[in-house]
Amino acid sequence: MSAPDAIVSVPVNIDSATGVRAAEIRLSYDTSVLDLDADDIDFGSIWGTGSDTQVTANVDDAAGTVVIFVSASSALTDVSGSLVELPFSVANDAVVDSTTVLDLTQVTLNEGQISVDPAPVSGSDSTDGLITITAAATGDDSISGFVYADANNDNVVGTGEAIPGVTITLTNTSTGAEIQTTTDVDGSYEFTDLAPGDYEIVQSQPVAYLDSGVNELTVTLVEGTALEDQNFRELGLLPQYIFNRLHTNTVLPVGSDNWNDAISDINTFAESTTSSSSASSEAASSSVLAASTSSASGTEPATTATSDSTASGEPLVDESNTSPIASTVSTVATAQAAMGSPVGSSDDDSDDTAAVDEVFASNLF
Ligand SMILES: [Ca+2]
Ligand SMILES: [Ca+2]
Ligand SMILES: [Ca+2]
DSSP, X not given: OBOTTOEEEEEEEXXXXXXXXXXXXXXXXXXXXXXXXXXXXXXXXXXXXXXXXXXXXXXXTTTTEEEXXXXXXXXXXXXXXXXXXXXXXXXXXXXXXXEEEEEEEEEEEGGGTBOOSSOOOSSSOTTOEEEEBOOOEEOOEEEEEEXXXXXXXXXXXXXXXXXXXXXXXXXXXXXXXXXXXXXXXXXXXXXXXXXXXXXXEEEOXXXXXXXXSOOEEEEEEOTTOEEOOOOEEEEEEOGGGHHHHHHHHHHSOTTSHHHXXXXXXXXXXXXXXXXXXXXXXXXXXOOOEXXXXXXXXXXXXXXXXOOSSOOOOOOOOOTTOOOOHHHHHHHHHHHHHHHOOOSSOTTOOHHHHHHHHHHHHOSOO
16 A cells, blocks of 8 residues: 555565575556656565675666566575565555556566466466555644744743744655644644654744744654654844834733734734735645655555644745835834723733843843
């Protein structure tokens, strides 16, 4: 079984390899579904560590035929296993639930001195293999982190440093499968139901913030793990938005719902003044695509990256595209009007006061 866009390793097996020291294997395959690179063909399990095993393969990828010679310096004992392993790539447009035949056309052992029973023939016979294209399986691993403005410059996500509403894109680098989510009110994001593999995490720069310069992370997700703290650190608000932030911190308890809403508003207004050319990005949506893995047996299905998060459709705006002064002025006015929260909210407490002091203590935020 294998999923579209996956690699499936197909063995050519032998029940008893007594006396075998050389084999010639010929087979053909459907080039519309499968692809094979001669350099990737390897000797099979019967040859052991294979320190002196040699493989020569010729692949005609137009005709879909393969000829493989494999040999060792001494004859094998009574072992069973695979003569060779062929890592086929399954086409990304292969139809799920369809099957494709690997037609074993000839196997010759020790230049014909050892007979093969049943002997493969060109066309259908009992030695042929069948690959079933399956829907990609789902993993149960995860990747998570935070986006924050590091006001006190300690590289830690602190009170009042969360940046909500930031778009994070996750790409499985082996398949190109891509999914998106946005950060929550606490600045966190999480991708769940992931398969193990190599991923690239990309942050869409929140335009109101001074970029720390690291907007891409490359990670390897190991099976059975939850990869945490894949964080994106911003250096603080850009100068044209600091008035809004000070106003917000003055009238609203840091970390309160109203405060989070106000911070989101700052980002939203910042983007609205700079995103006039990016309206098309509204169409962002969560997608589910297959990832690929391979296994020695060729029976392990490929994996899928999925997310239960919904893409925000937030405009993706280049940070260099900051607003001109004129539009910034109007943005500030609009933001203040939109906040409209009463001074001195009822859930104020000493922690909030301390946090406000902390934020004010920084010239960056
Ligand atoms: Ca055959
Ligand atoms: Ca911090
Ligand atoms: Ca950044």
